[in-house]
Amino acid sequence: VGLSGSPAQISLQAKLGRRTPNRSVKRSTSPMKHIPFSPAIVAASSKSFIEVLQILTLQVHTLEECASLHRTQPCLDEESKSLSASLSINSYLGRLIHVPFSLVDVWSLRCYPEGPLPSKGSGANRGSILGLLIALYEHRSDHGNGSRSTSDSGHGDDGHGGARALAADGLKWLLRFVNALVDGAPSVSAAYQSATNGVSVQISSKIGLANASAPWTINPSISEGIKGMLHNLPDLWPKKEDDSMSSSKSDSNGYGGMSSKNREARKAAQQRALERIKKQQAAFAANIAALDKSNGSVAGEKNKG
Secondary structure, three states: OOOOOHHHHHHHHHHHHOOOOOHHHHHHHHHHHHOOOOOHHHHHOOOOOOOHHHHHHHHHHHHHHHHHHHHHHHOOOOHHHHHHOOOOHHHHHHHHOOOOHHHOOOHHHHHOOOOOOOOOOOOOOOOEEEEHHHHHHHHHHOOOOOOOOOOOOOOOOOOOOOHHHHHHHHHHHHHHHHHHHHHHOOOOHHHHHHHHOOOHHHHHHHHHOOOOOOOOOOHHHHHHHHHHHHOOOOOOOOOOOOOOHHHHHHOOOOOOOOOHHHHHHHHHHHHHHHHHHHHHHHHHHHHHHHHHHHHHHHHHHHHOO
């Protein structure tokens, strides 16, 4: 359940690359065009991070369940109970922006202009899970920005079977979810809905859809840090569009300027991903059912004793 130093973070770090502090000093004064690691390198990467997104999204959807296991599963070992009891929205967000000591002064993860990757946000905590996700969001070619496409992720997908578009949409959902939490979502489910519908919590509050207060407290330094990192990210939330754009999207069945080839590839990738997720959910449910049955048997034996 913990995020720091997890396979997800290690995998994300591999996407962006690392450079030792000694070398970074020599490289930092060089012109950008001579630097081997740059936004162009990230954008051109053929590596898929959709598996990493699946892990991170699964953590989101099981956060509340995992945080209550120490109460609902009395047969858990003490270490698991302690881990479950320590989980909260605040600890989850804290782990997302935690930067391991070994990545604190890595050149490729420094804030621009000392580092190679500019950001519309603060660019802080680049070596954290959230920082790496933001870097991928801003600099991968499968990210749809308004200057290149009217859709969420309608370009940069040729030759990738729709997987890049699927990963881009999943990444955008995850960043929206985190954004909704620090903006004051009254519940985890409200943050889900905000991310899915593309309606920020602040807008929902203005129109009276989310007036309740959250049952948790987020450390102000964590909250402000995340808000700064996500601030001004391009196309994270939908913008108002003129009638001609709306008509164009309508004519394309919600896929904007995507070609028919990309639309079909995207649909096929989504279908494959959904089928894989359903299989994983079925296996997970079977494991939980077996655990409940085992716990019931143990409890029954104790009662007999």
